[in-house]
C-alpha cells in the first residue's frame with residue numbers, strides 16, 4: 007500500500023546519508039530566515055512585556071545538520087528580539103518532527119548539544135505524520151517546515167486503483183496520460199495541504215505563525231510536469247526497467263508521493279481553507295539553478311539516492327545493487343557535457359515560501 011510507503015531520508019552520516027547530501031536543501035532553509043525573523047518579531051510585539059515562554063517546531067526535520075537549522079534561526083531571532091527590547095530571555099521549547107522511521111537517534115544527540123549551548127531552551131522530538139495531530143490545542147506559537155510539504159500522505163488512490171502508471175515507459179502513452187496523472191496528484195495535494203492547515207490551525211495559539219517552503223512549479227506553466235526530483239528518479243528508473251535491471255511490471259506500480267504546486271494553486275488552497283491570512287508568498291529559483299557549480303552528475307545522483315533510497319528499496323527489493331546501479335545509470339545519463347543542465351532547464355522548478363498568520 008502506498009500509504010505505508012517509506013518516505014523518510016537516508017539516515018546516519020555515511021556517504022549516502024541525507025546528512026552528507028543536503029547542502030542544496032540547506033541553502034533553501036537559509037532563505038527562510040527573513041520570514042522567520044519577521045514572524046518572531048510579530049509574535050513578540052504584543053506590548054510592553056514579552057510572553058514568558060514560546061513553543062516552536064520544525065515539521066519534517068529529517069536528520070543531520072539541516073534538522074537544527076530552522077529552530078536555530080528561531081532561537082537566535084527570539085534572543086535578539088529580547089535583547090532589543092531589554093527584556094529578560096523568553097524560555098523556548100523546541101520540537102523536531104518527522105516520520106517515525108526518521109533517524110531520531112542522531113536528531114536527539116544533536117538536540118542535547120543544542121540545548122547545552124542555549125540556555126533557556128528545552129527540546130524534544132515529536133514523531134508522527136504532519137498529516138495527523140502532533141501538538142495539543144493552542145499550544146504552538148510558530149511552526150516551520152522546509153523542503154517537506156511537497157511529500158504527500160500517499161500516492162493518489164485513484165491511480166493505484168485503476169492501475170494507471172505514474173510514469174509510463176512508452177513516451178506516447180505517457181504524454182497522453184499526463185494530465186490524468188498530474189490531475190490525480192494535484193487533488194491529493196489539495197486534500198493533504200488542506201488537512202495540514204486545519205490541523206495546524208487547531209494547534210497554533212491565537213495569532214500563531216506558520217512559515218514553510220516546498221518544491222513547486224511556475225504558475226504560467228501548465229500542470230504537465232512533476233517536480234524535478236520525481237521526474238529525475240522516474241527517468242533513471244525507467245532506463246533501468248527498459249534494460250531489464252529492474253522489473254518493468256514493478257516499475258509500472260511505482261508511485262512517488264510528491265507534488266509541487268504553483269504559487270497560485272497554493273494561494274487558492276490556503277484561501278479556501280480559510281484559517282490563515284497570507285503575510286507573504288515568495289517564489290525562489292532553487293539553489294541548484296542559480297549556482298550551477300553546486301550541482302554535478304555525481305552530486306545530483308547522490309542527492310537523489312539520499313532522498314529516495316528508502317522508498318525505492320522498499321518497492322523494488324532491498325538489494326544494495328539496485329541503488330548502486332541507480333547511481334551509475336544516473337551518472338552515465340548526465341555525464342555528457344551540458345546534459346544535466348539541459349534536463350534541469352527542460353523541467354524548471356521553483357521553491358515556494360509562504361508565511362502565514364492564524365486568523366483570530
Ligand SMILES: C[S@@+](CC[C@H](N)C(=O)[O-])C[C@H]1O[C@@H](n2cnc3c(N)ncnc32)[C@H](O)[C@@H]1O
Pocket residue numbers: 013014015028031032035065066067068069072073103104105108134135136137151152153154157158159313
Ligand atoms: C527533503 S527532507 C527535508 C528535511 C529538512 N527539513 C531540510 O530542509 O533539509 C523531507 C522530510 O520530510 C519528511 N516527511 C515527509 N512526509 C512527512 C510527514 N507526513 N510527516 C512528517 N514528516 C514528513 C521526510 O521524512 C523527510 O525527512
